[in-house]
Amino acid sequence: MLDDLRELYQEVILDHGKNPRNYGKPEEVSHHADGHNPLCGDRITVYLDVDDSGVVRNAAFDGRGCAISQASASLMTEIVSGKNLEQVERLFRSFHEMCTSDADVEADDSLVDEMDRLQVLSGVRQYPIRVKCATLAWHTMNAALAGDHDATTE
């Protein structure tokens, strides 16, 4: 039982969950949105600074949540920084598929390292109720980029 749980709560997740990176509202923000998981009441805000050429200069977040949602948000902000919006969109789709589908996600050559890092979150597949914890930050980022200021996992 503990082994199964350690598959979900890998060291990387515990580390990012406890010490989230890019936490707090940055000074330069071009896009932001509030994300809400009505199931648990958790809320996070994602902040992005996207330059004129469509590259994410910086990503950050704040808010409270479980280890999975905090770690996912933390990893996401690290990974999308420096990516262009088209890459961000592809990462979102691949990540979403990784969390919800049992089939191996086809690695996109140019983003293979990023998807490797996100692999630590794939354990949520075995815990359907926790998938939304992992995807909340990503949905919120998508809402921010789409110009919506609110996202929910429902």
Added chain:
Amino acid sequence: MTQVAAESVVPGTERTNPPAYDVDKVRADFPILSREVHGKPLVFLDSGASAQKPRAVIKAISDVYENEYANIHRGVHYLSVRATELYDEAREKVRAYLNAAKASEIVFTRNTTEAINLVASSFTGQRLKEGDEILLTELEHHANIVPWQLVAERAGAVVKPAPVDGDGIIDLAAFEKLLTPRTRMVAFTHTSNVLGIITPAKEMIKLAHDKGIPVLIDGAQSAVHLNVDVQDLDCDFFTFTGHKLYGPSGIGVLYGKAELLESMPPYQGGGDMIEYVTFEKTTFAKPPERFEAGTPHIAGAIGLGAAIDYVNGLGRDAVAAHEHDLLQYATAQISELPGIKLFGTKGEKASIVSFLHDDVHPHDVGTILDQAGIAVRVGHHCAQPLMDRFGITGTVRASIGLYNTRDEIDKLVESLDHVKEIFG
């Protein structure tokens, strides 16, 4: 760390020699309790959300469908008459359970939520004017907040919460002060679904009645754990649901004083709630039929009657004593654990324990417990204003039912240790 209050007592459990309560025999009445979850024996500590069903209830429902089912209040044929009798018997069982004066004061609804909506719409909503007030408390479940907000918004009235202290205890002086000449309705929970705290309902009802204000009690939890006597409470409305009382889901109850129900217009229109219909004018049936439009949950009502018989058969005081023993045991065991804070341990309590790990989110705790076969509720428990009051987003809640055991509490405590192992 919060300590157990020594004065914590559940009404009805003050007897010195409680009757023998054979929990193993009780457990054998619940088929689902013998199953495993994730390869572990099920430890079900989520009865506050919805309780499991004894064989007597399951059998009562299948018996209706197999032997005695037809629509009620219609037809002169044997089965319709028989189903009507069973439905009416169920109403009588509920009347006796709440000690209501008359069976016509018992309206079957879908659940507590619908019962509250019915009163908000057909009673309070009819009387509300701009600037009027509805007084609730900070303990309320969303089901006892949102229906009032809906009718208040329509009328331009306001919904106010009476405050609780850091232990979740109602501030009676503040409550009394909030009863103003504009207060048209008071509605509050009899037992907090998050903390298990029992509110001083009788005293609060008296304070409201002294100012001529009617009171609705949300009894979703209290109807399970306390001996409820609506005449002694003198509440105007009392609401509860079948599925938390070991009965089926989809059947709830509204008790209303006869003269109030008489004064209320229908909540929904349809068949079975009319006296006479023409296209010019329809006259409505008397309560309770006036509020039971359409074919009701016939088997559900009969199943609820069977659940009441079952609980009465065990002895409500014996059940309360058993649950209270487990509440004290669980509270003491969990308060020994480092890094865990209990919420709402003071005053009179029903068997609900809410706690929070210092560093680990309730959802993570819930997942770890689930892997051990332990079902608890995690999150805000549909009481976000109370979470805000405590400055938290959620808790882990273990709600103890009549079938739980000390051994199961030990398993809970042991698994809470695993949380530490995983999270360090």
